[in-house]
């Protein structure tokens with residue numbers, strides 16, 4: 001049996017692997033044994049951001065709550081003076097990100113609980129109203145100009161143009177009319193045309209896990 005892993009971005013590629021029947025059977029029994037082990041009520045809970053963030057039990061998990069508590073206490077009363085070494089900060093960071101996920105899961109759990117008709121002392125659900133949005137910019141502009149109240153400049157002053165969407169539509173139109181633009185070509189064209197109105201700010205750096 002052949003399996004292919006197709007990766008469409010950034011440049012399309014695929015990798016192919018061949019499994020023999022024996023190997024597939026081995027893998028199947030390995031997966032089944034792992035699932036059986038995980039489904040046991042005595043299964044060991046292994047805390048880690050990688051797995052816990054996908055776990056439906058996160059808001060209920062005692063092991064996660066203990067880990068967060070332990071880590072918070074170790075910051076308040078570090079065992080070692082050299083608390084801020086690389087190893088500790090790695091784990092602290094992992095637990096901090098896990099605590100964010102845990103807090104979100106607990107809030108969702110409480111929201112579901114209250115919306116099912118239960119009470120949580122001191123808390124209630126409040127609607128923050130509705131958000132209005134324009135679903136069809138063309139039609140909106142047509143309707144507004146039909147009123148003869150606002151012109152194009154005024155309508156545009158109430159809008160924002162998305163660089164990503166503009167780039168997409170630009171590339172589509174140019175290629176439909178015979179050009180063979182890649183994304184980078186379309187970017188270069190638009191950057192030249194819009195050079196006096198295009199601004200660029202670096203995105204804030206975010207923490208990501210390196211492999």
Ligand code: SF4
Nearest residue numbers: 045046052055058061
């Ligand atoms: S949240 Fe708890 S049960 Fe779920 S994966 Fe993490 S440690 Fe295991």
